[in-house]
Amino acid sequence: METKKILIVEDDVNIIDIYKIKFEKEWFDVKIAENWLIALWLIADYTPDLILLDVMMPSMNWYDSLSSLRHLAPSMKNSKIIMFSNLWSKEDIEKALEMWADWYIVKANFEPKEVVLKVKEYLWMLEETKILLCPHCHKNIYEK
DSSP states (O other): OOOOEEEEEOSOHHHHHHHHHHHHHTTOEEEEESSHHHHHHHHTTOOOSEEEEESSOTTSOHHHHHHHHHHHOGGGGGOEEEEEESOOOHHHHHHHHHTTOSEEEEGGGSOHHHHHHHHHHHHHHHHHHTEEEOTTTOOEEEOO
């Protein structure tokens, strides 16, 4: 698998550092953003393959952040967005997936190295099976 670019959008500096190190050890090209404005600014020059987006961010709720990333950054149409949070209610997860997130990881359920492995598995699965996710309904569409 080629080197994948990942943008980590997280306001907790300690978490950012841990995940940046873990992903770089697995050969990811990593950029970090401590808020959604920095994320949008970075996306102008850096089109990530995947964004790990914290749900609980200051100054903008996750719904607005996710919506902005999908609508204001046309270069993001092929990028995958994984919501990353300790919010784990069925309603939170379903709403995120309905609102253009491609996947949802509950932070408390995994150690950082396990999150990296989950992300690698997810990207590998997409690459190997050539699954395309419909941006509107999130149903799998298989390439022929």
